[in-house]
Amino acid sequence: MGGHTHEALRISGATKTYAAHSGVVHALQDVDMIVEAGEFISVVGPSGCGKTTLLWSIAGLHQLSGGRIHLGEDEIKQPHPSIGMMFQEANLLPWRTIEQNISLPSELRRIRPDRDRVEALLERVGLGGFGEKMPRELSGGMQQRASIVRALASNPDVLLMDEPFGALDAFTRDEMNKLVEEIWLEARKTVILITHSIAEAVFLSDKVYVMSARPGRISRVVDVPFERPRPLELMETREFFDLVNDIKSDIKHQVPPAGRTTSAR
């Protein structure tokens, strides 16, 4: 304490094993991370390296086999009111209006939804006047905008995003990335994003954590130097391209050559 920044999340020695039919899977092995308050970080890595396991553990939805996760003084063992989450699918209940979907997490916690805040957020993401609509009346991008509002409605300190735009077309995805950056610059939440798109990770993040698989570990932390706000055109620059490729080749080289994986006979 006493510095210019303070840590929001501390992950120490996070380890998670799953018992699978084929044996024990080391999904996470001694993962350490300190995320500063207001920092935007991404976690990338090959498929199956443990990204989702890590994020769900931070969300309090998975129990670790070893290690700890702290938000300030609180150890995370179950969902925490100061941590909001966005999933790959918008997961809106089809029989509830957009506004009723947004207020569901508050209902479940038996707290009164802050209607003014929800109105303002809907307006902010371009969904002003859509609160009474049903999810099927909204496009995929609009549904994800609604799920951003749902995640931010209770004004959490930390926002976790699990590949939130993977199902959207490239154009809508760029638009959503721009929106996320704008909202982040305004509200300065601590954000942890999991994505398969290295370009998306670099575009949005202060730091990109690269994971390797089996066991799932952090293999590298990349500081992203680009100034904010970042225009979408940044993605067409040489510097951006080089950084993305550098991270991509790192991930590619981690994949064990065919026939040499541990499960191969």
Ligand SMILES: Nc1ncnc2c1ncn2[C@@H]1O[C@H](COP(=O)(O)OP(=O)(O)OP(=O)(O)O)[C@@H](O)[C@H]1O
């Ligand atoms: N419930 C489970 N039971 C057994 N093994 C599991 C379970 N959940 C995940 N795993 C295994 O743990 C490892 C990490 O999985 P995880 O889903 O966290 O990886 P990921 O990096 O998010 O993958 P992807 O990028 O493909 O979504 C994988 O090898 C996966 O097969």
